[in-house]
Amino acid sequence: MPADAINALTDADSEVAPPRQPSLGFVGGLRWMWRQLTSMRTALILLFLLALGAVPGSVFPQRGASPLRVGEYLQDHTTVGPWLDRLGLFDVYAASWFAAIYLLLMVSLTGCILPRCIQYARNIRAVPPATPRNLSRMPEHRAFETDATVAEVVDSAEATLRSARFRLRPRTLRDSAENVDGSVAAEKGYLHELGNLVFHVSLLVLLVGVAWGSWFGYHGTVVIVEGEGFANTLTQYDDFVPGRGFSTSLLAPFSFTMDEFDAKFLEDGPNRGQPDQYTADVTYSENPGADLQTERIEVNKPLNINGSKVFLLGHGYAPVFTVRDGNGDVAFSGAVPALPQDPTFTSTTVVKVPDAQPEQLGFNVTVAPTAPKQVDPTTGPQSTFPEANDPRVYLGAWAGDLGLDSGVPQNVYQLDSSAMEQLGREDLAVGETWELPDGRGSITFDGLAEFANVQVTYDPGRWLVLLAAVAAMIGISLSLLVRRRRVWVRATRDGQGRTLVEVAGLAQTEWAALAQEVDAVAAALPCAPMVVEEQK
Amino acid sequence: MSTQTWAYISNGLVYSTIIVLAVALVAFAADLAVGTGRRRSDAAKQRRTSLARQASGGGAAVVTVVSEEAPADQRWARIGISLTTLAATLSVAAVITRGISAERPPWGNMYEFTLTAVATLLVIWVAMLPKRPEWRELGLLVVLFNLLLLGVAVLVLYRESAELVPALKSYWLWIHVSAAIIASSVFTVGSLASVLYLFSERYERRAIAGSTGGVRDAIGARLPASDQLDKVAYQTIAFAFPLWFFAVVAGAVWAEGAWGRYWGWDPKETWAFVTLVIYAAYLHARATAGWRGRPAAIIAIVGLAAFLFGYFGVNIFFVGLHSYGGV
Numbered sequence: 001m002p003a004d005a006i007n008a009l010t011d012a013d014s015e016v017a018p019p020r021q022p023s024l025g026f027v028g029g030l031r032w033m034w035r036q037l038t039s040m041r042t043a044l045i046l047l048f049l050l051a052l053g054a055v056p057g058s059v060f061p062q063r064g065a066s067p068l069r070v071g072e073y074l075q076d077h078t079t080v081g082p083w084l085d086r087l088g089l090f091d092v093y094a095a096s097w098f099a100a101i102y103l104l105l106m107v108s109l110t111g112c113i114l115p116r117c118i119q120y121a122r123n124i125r126a127v128p129p130a131t132p133r134n135l136s137r138m139p140e141h142r143a144f145e146t147d148a149t150v151a152e153v154v155d156s157a158e159a160t161l162r163s164a165r166f167r168l169r170p171r172t173l174r175d176s177a178e179n180v181d182g183s184v185a186a187e188k189g190y191l192h193e194l195g196n197l198v199f200h201v202s203l204l205v206l207l208v209g210v211a212w213g214s215w216f217g218y219h220g221t222v223v224i225v226e227g228e229g230f231a232n233t234l235t236q237y238d239d240f241v242p243g244r245g246f247s248t249s250l251l252a253p254f255s256f257t258m259d260e261f262d263a264k265f266l267e268d269g270p271n272r273g274q275p276d277q278y279t280a281d282v283t284y285s286e287n288p289g290a291d292l293q294t295e296r297i298e299v300n301k302p303l304n305i306n307g308s309k310v311f312l313l314g315h316g317y318a319p320v321f322t323v324r325d326g327n328g329d330v331a332f333s334g335a336v337p338a339l340p341q342d343p344t345f346t347s348t349t350v351v352k353v354p355d356a357q358p359e360q361l362g363f364n365v366t367v368a369p370t371a372p373k374q375v376d377p378t379t380g381p382q383s384t385f386p387e388a389n390d391p392r393v394y395l396g397a398w399a400g401d402l403g404l405d406s407g408v409p410q411n412v413y414q415l416d417s418s419a420m421e422q423l424g425r426e427d428l429a430v431g432e433t434w435e436l437p438d439g440r441g442s443i444t445f446d447g448l449a450e451f452a453n454v455q456v457t458y459d460p461g462r463w464l465v466l467l468a469a470v471a472a473m474i475g476i477s478l479s480l481l482v483r484r485r486r487v488w489v490r491a492t493r494d495g496q497g498r499t500l501v502e503v504a505g506l507a508q509t510e511w512a513a514l515a516q517e518v519d520a521v522a523a524a525l526p527c528a529p530m531v532v533e534e535q536k
Numbered sequence: 537m538s539t540q541t542w543a544y545i546s547n548g549l550v551y552s553t554i555i556v557l558a559v560a561l562v563a564f565a566a567d568l569a570v571g572t573g574r575r576r577s578d579a580a581k582q583r584r585t586s587l588a589r590q591a592s593g594g595g596a597a598v599v600t601v602v603s604e605e606a607p608a609d610q611r612w613a614r615i616g617i618s619l620t621t622l623a624a625t626l627s628v629a630a631v632i633t634r635g636i637s638a639e640r641p642p643w644g645n646m647y648e649f650t651l652t653a654v655a656t657l658l659v660i661w662v663a664m665l666p667k668r669p670e671w672r673e674l675g676l677l678v679v680l681f682n683l684l685l686l687g688v689a690v691l692v693l694y695r696e697s698a699e700l701v702p703a704l705k706s707y708w709l710w711i712h713v714s715a716a717i718i719a720s721s722v723f724t725v726g727s728l729a730s731v732l733y734l735f736s737e738r739y740e741r742r743a744i745a746g747s748t749g750g751v752r753d754a755i756g757a758r759l760p761a762s763d764q765l766d767k768v769a770y771q772t773i774a775f776a777f778p779l780w781f782f783a784v785v786a787g788a789v790w791a792e793g794a795w796g797r798y799w800g801w802d803p804k805e806t807w808a809f810v811t812l813v814i815y816a817a818y819l820h821a822r823a824t825a826g827w828r829g830r831p832a833a834i835i836a837i838v839g840l841a842a843f844l845f846g847y848f849g850v851n852i853f854f855v856g857l858h859s860y861g862g863v
C-alpha cells in the first residue's frame with residue numbers, strides 16, 4: 001500500500017519533528033517546545049500518564065470518599081503512610097501532579113486542535129487535489145476498456161460521484177495529437193475530521209464544566225430522624241464540603257421536614273434481609289414563605305429543588321428515650337440516632353444526660369430492631385432481621401462526670417467513662433422502664449424511630465458536562481464511522497479508438513467498504529465491466 | 537414452572553455451554569496445528585495481487601478467481617465454528633432462563649454480567665463471520681477466553697438468582713450495562729486480535745531475517761498475516777470505543793441520579809476511565825509515526841488487561857459503592 005499517499009490524507013502525521021537548526025534563539029526554542037508539546041507523541045504519552053495517574057486513587061483510600069479509612073491507613077502504616085500522604089496519594093484527583101497531567105494534556109489538546117479547526121474552516125470549500133499519475137498504486141483499482149469517448153466517461157463519472165455526494169475537482173481534459181485524456185478527482189467523508197474536532201473540543205468543554213461545578217458547587221450530609229426538619233443553612237449540616245468559590249449565597253433557601261421514612265427488606269428467599277427499597281416522604285418549601293409541597297424520595301429518585309438535589313445515602317434506627325433523674329425530673333427526652341454495625345442493623349449509640357441530678361448519667365446503647373431469642377455472651381446482642389419487628393435495647397448505665405466541660409470535643413457516639421461508675425445492665429422492650437439503682441432515676445424506651453442519612457448536592461456545572469459528553473459522543477461516532485476517502489476516474493483514448501478507463505480509491509484508514517464503493521462507481525460508467533467477482 | 541426450576545435449567549445450560557466450548561477449543565487447536573490460518577490469508581493476498589495485476593494490465597473485463605484452498609484444510613475450523621455456534625445458542629438460552637427465574641433482566645450481579653458477556657461475545661463472533669471471514673482466525677482465543685470467563689463465573693461469582701438491591705432498580709442499569717457488555721465484548725475481540733498480531737508480526741519479521749524458530753514462531757507461522765489481524769483489531773476497537781464512552785456517560789448519568797454526583801472516582805469508575813484512556817491511546821498510536829504496529833498492539837492488550845482488572849479485580853480487591861457483586 002502506498003504509505004506516502006495515505007499519509008497525504010492523514011493530517012495527523014505531518015508533524016514529523018522539524019530539522020534542528022543550530023541556533024534557534026529564544027523564540028525559536030519556545031516554538032520548538034510548543035511543537036513538542038502539541039505533537040501526537042506527547043499527547044500519547046500524556047494519555048498514558050493520565051491512565052497511570054488515575055490508578056493509585058483506586059488502590060489507596062481517598063480523603064474525599066472515605067476519610068476514616070485514610071486515618072486508619074495512616075495509623076497502620078506509620079512509615080510509608082506519611083510519604084504516601086506527601087505525594088498526595090490519599091487525594092489523588094485533587095493532587096497537583098494529577099492536575100499537572102490533565103492540564104498539560106488540555107494545553108496540548110488546545111495547541112493541537114486549534115490549528116486543525118482553523119485549517120478545517122479554511123478548507124471548507126477546498127477542492128480535492130489533482131488525480132495522481134499512477135492510479136494502479138492505489139489500494140483499490142479497477143480498469144477496463146470501452147468504446148465511449150473520454151468526454152462521455154468523464155461526464156458520467158462526474159454525475160455518478162456528484163449524486164453520491166462526493167466533492168469534485170473541476171475536470172481536466174487534455175487533448176494532444178495522438179492522445180485524449182481526462183480525469184475526475186473526488187473526495188468524501190469530511191465529517192470524519194469535523195467529528196474528530198467536535199470530540200476533542202468537547203473534551204475541553206467537559207473539563208470546564210467539571211471545574212465550574214466543583215468551584216461553585218457544594219455537598220453536605222445530615223442525619224434526619226423521622227419527624228424532624230432541615231433548613232439549608234451551614235449550621236444544619238453534619239458534614240459540609242464547599243467548592244473553592246463557594247459563598248453562603250449559593251445555598252438555596254429551601255427547607256423540608258421528613259414526615260416518614262421507611263426501609264423495606266426482603267422477607268424471604270435466598271437473599272432474606274437484603275435491602276429492598278427505601279422511601280422518605282417529605283414536605284418541603286422552596287424558600288421561606290413559599291407553598292408547602294410533598295414529595296417521596298427514593299433510591300435513584302432524589303428530590304430536586306431548583307438544582308439542589310436531596311438524596312438518601314443510608315439509614316438507621318434512632319431509639320427514643322425518656323430519662324428521669326434522681327429528683328424525678330425529666331432530664332432527657334428524644335430520639336438518638338444509632339450507627340448500624342452489621343447488615344441486620346444491630347446498632348450502637350450512647351445517651352448523655354448532663355442535666356441529671358445529683359450526678360450526670362450516661363448510657364451505652366445497643367439496638368436490635370428484631371431482638372434475638374437469646375443473647376450470645378461472646379458476641380453480645382445481635383439483631384436477627386433489619387426491620388423493626390421486635391425492637392429491643394440493651395443498656396449499660398453509668399453515673400459520674402461525662403467530661404463534657406473539659407473543652408475537648410467529644411465523639412457523640414462514644415462515652416468517656418473514665419470519671420464514671422457503672423450502675424448495671426438491663427434490656428428493654430418498647431414501653432418498658434428501668435429504675436436505676438440507688439434512686440438515681442430511670443430510663444424509658446419509648447419507641448424506635450428511623451433516621452435517614454441525607455445528602456444535599458449542588459453542582460452548577462453538570463449540565464455543561466452532560467452537554468459536552470453528548471457532543472463528544474456524537475463527534476467520536478462520526479469520526480470513527482465516517483471515513484475520508486478519495487475516488488478518481490481517468491479515461492485515456494489511445495490511437496486505436498479505444499478508451500481505457502481506470503477507477504481508483506484511497507481511504508484514510510482501512511475501510512472494508514471502499515472496494516464496494518469503487519466497484520459501484522466503476523459499474524455506473526458507460527460500458528462498465530461486470531464487477532470483479534470472487535468465487536469461494 | 538417455579539423460579540427454582542428455571543434457575544436449575546439455566547445452570548444446566550451453562551454447564552452444557554462449557555462442555556461444548558471445551559470441545560470447540562480442541563477443534564480450533566487442531567486448526568492452528570494444521571496451520572490453515574496463514575494459508576487462508578496468503579491465498580487472500582494472492583487473490584488481491586493477481587486482481588491488481590490483471591486490472592493494471594488493462595485487459596480483463598471479468599476476472600473470476602477460484603479459491604485455492606483445499607477443503608480438507610477447512611475441516612477443523614468448520615467443526616470449531618459449528619460447535620461455537622451451538623455454544624452461543626446454549627449460552628443465550630442460559631441467560632434467558634436465568635432472567636425468567638429472577639423475573640427481571642439477568643444483569644444484577646457479577647455472575648449474571650459475566651454470563652451475559654459470554655453470550656454476547658459468542659453471538660457477536662459467530663454473527664460477524666459471514667461479513668468478516670478473517671474473524672475466524674480468532675476462534676481459538678475467543679473460545680479460550682470465554683471458557684475462562686465461564687469458569688470464573690461458575691466457580692467464584694455464582695449467586696442464587698434473586699431480587700436486585702435498591703440502587704440497581706433503575707432503567708439506567710439496563711442502558712448502562714447493555715452498552716458496557718457489548719462494548720467490552722467487542723474490545724475483547726480487538727485485543728485478542730492484537731495478541732495474535734504480536735505472534736504473527738514477530739514471525740514475519742524473523743522470517744525476513746531468516747531466523748525463525750521456537751514455539752512462538754511456530755504459532756506465528758500458522759496465524760494469518762499480521763496486517764490482517766491489525767485491521768481486525770483497529771476496526772473492532774474503533775467500533776467499541778464510542779460505545780464504551782456511551783456506557784461510561786450513561787453510568788455517570790445514573791450515578792448522578794442515585795448518589796448525587798456524576799463522577800466520584802469510585803474504583804469501578806476509575807478503572808472504566810483508565811480503560812477508556814488506554815483505548816484512546818491505542819487509537820492515537822495508530823495515527824502516530826513510530827507507534828503503529830507492535831506498540832499499538834501492546835497498548836490494545838494493556839487496554840483489555842485494564843478492563844478485566846476493572847471488572848474482576850475491583851470487586852475482589854477494593855471497597856466501593858459498586859460492590860453489588862457480593863464478591
Ligand code: HEM
Pocket residue numbers: 010011012037038039040043047105108109110112113196200203476479480777813815816819820823
Ligand atoms: C484528552 C485526551 C484525548 C482523548 C481522550 C483523545 C481521544 C482521541 C480518539 C478516541 C481519537 C480517535 C478518533 C479517530 O481515530 O478518528 C483521537 C484522534 C486524534 N487525536 Fe486525540 N484525544 C485526546 C487528546 C489529543 C491531543 C492532546 C491531541 C494533539 C496532540 C490529539 C490529536 C488527535 C488527532 C490528530 C487525532 C486524529 C487521528 C487520526 O486521524 O486518526 N488528541 N483522539
